[in-house]
Amino acid sequence: MFASFIDKIGEAVVPGDVFTLDLPPPESNIKPEKLICGPGLRRDGENVSVCKCGILRHKPPNVFWIDSQQKRYVPVKGETVIGIVTNKSGDIFKVDVGGSEAASLSYLAFEGATKRNRPNVQVGDLVFGQFLIANKDMEPELVCIDSCGRANGMGVFGEGGLLFTVSLGLVRRLLSPQSDLVKEFSSLFPCELVVGMNGRVWVKAHSTQHTLILANLLQSAEHMTSKQRQQLFKRVADGTF
Structure with a gap:
């Protein structure tokens, strides 16, 4: 039941655990249709199934995910990552982010970058960027600017560290x-x-x-x-x- 799902917050869960979303108010102030499933959880209609071993975490009001010790990274839109520039193809840099495939990074995705003012990015450089596109059907894409076009701490870095x-x-x-x-x-x-x-x-x-x-x-x-x-x-x- 969904009640046991709430009770499991902070406890270990394993793949195969399934929870239903049939707990009505006022027993819960979380509406089932508003529930957001993060990494390790999968929504299937009125059920939520666990697909990764770990600790069930909750961020108020309605976000749940599994906190695990995995090392394999799966790109997620909006997350900031450290990448290694591995190749340059035309106007696009290829960046190793530790996922199943390299991410693309346009030379225009830097603060102040234009066709005449290109950023100084070399193969082997470290970049701190944010995923603009990240889903299973498309190549992940990184940017080094926020929604206002500012670097906000992102870009090429790493000298001497x-x-x-x-x-x-x-x-x-x-x-x-x-x-x-x-x-x-x-x-x-x-x-x-x-x-x-x-x-x-x-x-x-x-x-x-x-x-x-x-x-x-x-x-x-x-x-x-x-x-x-x-x-x-x-x-x-x-x-x-």
Whole structure:
């Protein structure tokens, strides 16, 4: 029943779990027809089925998804990602975003770009962009501008830093507005941190040694409890790591 669906928020679910949407008001203030199913959930008429192992999450008022530790990324419209320019074909750049196929990026999809004023993008560059088109029937398309034509932090970046890959679950923790992990992480050494929804993280500290330490800490902290993480970070801050 839909009631058990609500009760499962924050708990583990597995593929094959099916929930019906027949719970009427006033028992629930969520209208079944307004329910939005995110990654890991599939809507089939009046039923919602689970197609991925993980933790059921809820964003008020009516968005549900499965939080899993997968590393394979599936492009989603509107998500910001870190890509690697792999090829240039005419006026289009091909960008590896970690999905099943490369995304396209037009040279006009940068702030201030025109036919005469082309952006300086080279094969091998890192770009931070947003998906304009992302569905199973079309090639994904990236842009490095927002709806107002501004870069808003997007574009070519990455000089002198380190790029590495983490699970999508850790990415969501890092991007959480109240992430304790980011606060503890940034308090160790001054650094620049860029996180893409495709599981790629770029970090740059004042020295190569600090950059490598931060990257290793971030990957190690994924499976630690809050207490274990705080103890590890304290050892690093005290120089006993």
